[in-house]
Amino acid sequence: MSSYKESKRESVAVPEQIAYAIYTSGSTGKPKGVIIKNEAVTNTILDINEKYSVNETDRFIGLSSMSFDLSIYDIFGAFSAGATLVMIEDQRDIKKIHDIVKEEKITVWNSVPMIMEMLVNYMDETENKSNAGVINYDELPELRLVLLSGDWIPVHLPERIKDHFVESEVISLGGATEASIWSIYYPIKTVKAEWTSIPYGYPLSNQTYYVLNYENDPCPIGVKGELFIGGKGVAEGYLNDKEKTEASFIDHPDFGRIYRTGDMGVLTQEGYIEFLGRKDHQIKVRGYRVELGEIESVILEHRQVRNAVVINQKDARNQDVLYAYVAGHQSLPPTDLKEFLSLKVPEYMIPSYIVQIEEVPLTSNGKVDRKKLLALDVTDQASIGRKIKEPRTEIERDLVGIWKSVLKTDEISIDDNFFELGAWRFGAAQSRLG
Known part of the structure; x- marks a missing residue:
């Protein structure tokens, strides 16, 4: 240590400098390097920390891969507040995650919804297997802030979280890697019975959200349009890819530089945005618009179902066919689930195939690995296909x-x-x- 000079080197970092470039596959599957400035990502991190009073007493659990931008908040959200960050080795080891939350007295959780759902499933199962029949989860009172983003939040999940972490705030966050982690938030205080999805929410500080039509003009309240993000969080563009940058980042005559998300949404009378899915993932079955998340929510109401994912795939006639992948507590005959669904949804919303799986596969970022599910051979799986009656005359x-x-x-x-x-x-x- 004596060989080092006592004088401190001054920091040369300025807000306009590049903080990082992080790769995202987006909807095309081809990686794109997103360039984010210091001031853009700092705006998001400081806003979340201020909104939820994150400070030096908090303890984060690092659940996300370093290649996923949720890890940016885990690292710099914790360190900028003087909080503690506890890293884990495997986000699929739910028992280990549960033990860390308990032993390390974790207060801030940040993940995709599926990881949290796996945790509450584990806690429910542990409770059911306990000798007393009930576990006192007052042992886990420290978890006060649950941040969920990156995928659809099942409508039943916030209440299940509150069952175990009574004092926690559950926050829905959204946006894009191209707009510095998050740009929109919604505090989930109550879930209304008529909801089929959790509201997308309101713009974060110094950020803006627009619902625009095909001419890039604002849509009236209640009219569906494409979602664009503006404000401080918008990225510089894609690394070494001028063509994609110009296609996704536009200079709007009224709103300035904005990012085209490819997502669809609607501005509600209550002032928040409702998320309607990807522009290129909107599907129709027999002429009816179908929300896959709504079908998943209904399947999850079945008492034997633990997790469910519904995916659409084109058939030979270029028609959307629905596949449901279900993880259950025990064997679940597809015919039973079909009968259950027939009491709750129209016939066209009942998946053509229902496949029971042990666990929902996840990508390295903790999202549902839909490609792996679609690769499963369903021909030998139990399905609810029609019985063909041959012509008689x-x-x-x-x-x-x-x-x-x-x-x-x-x-x-x-x-x-x-x-x-x-x-x-x-x-x-x-x-x-x-």
Whole structure:
């Protein structure tokens, strides 16, 4: 130590300098390096810390991979407040995470919803297996702030969190890597019975959210549009990719430089934004707009279901087919779940395939690994496909032949509904032409 000079070197960092470049795959699957300035990310971190009084007494748990921008808040949110950051080795080791929360007296939790759901599932199961039948979770009173982002939040999850961490604040956060971690927030105090999703929320300090139409003009209240982000958090662009930067970051004549998220949303009369999913992931089944999160929420109401993911995939006729992947507490016959769903949702919202899995696979960022689920072979899995009844008469054979030709499918049963199989498309096309 004696060889070091006593004089301190002055910091040369300024707000306009680049803080980091972090890669995100986005919706295309091709990595893009997002360039973030010091002032942009500092604005987000200081705003969250101020809103929720994060200070030197807090203890963070580091759940996210360093390649995921949630880790930026874990590191600098903790250190800028003088708080403690406790790192973990494996975000899938829920028992270890539970033990760390308890032993290290964690107060701030920041993760995608699935990781928190895995924790409360573990706690529920541990409680059910205990000799006394009840565990006193007063042993875990320290967790006071739960930040959830990066994926849909199941509507039942906030209440389940409160069951175990009674004094905690549960906050929904959203935005984009291209806008410095988060740009929008919603404190989840109560969940209304009619909600099918958690509100997206209100812009964070010095940030703005816009719902714009196809001409980039503001949409009226209640009208769906594309979400754009403006303000201090907007990134400089993509590293060494001028074309993608110019496509995603635009100079608006009224709002200045804004980022095109590719997400859809609507501004409500209450003043918050409701998230409606990705622009390129909007689906219709038999002409009806379907929210996959709404189906997942209903499946999760079944007492034997622990986790559920619903995914759509195109069939040979370019129609959306719904797949439900269900993790249950015990064996769950698809026919039973189909009957349960038929009492709660329209027929077109019932998945064509229901596959039971042991656990929901996660990516390195803790999000649901949908590609891995779609790669599963469902042909040998229990599904709720239709039973094909063959034609019995010459007229029925002729009709089945016509239907197969028109609908471009080989699976026609004599008790099928022509329009439910996809013929609504032709009526809709004719109404547009007429």
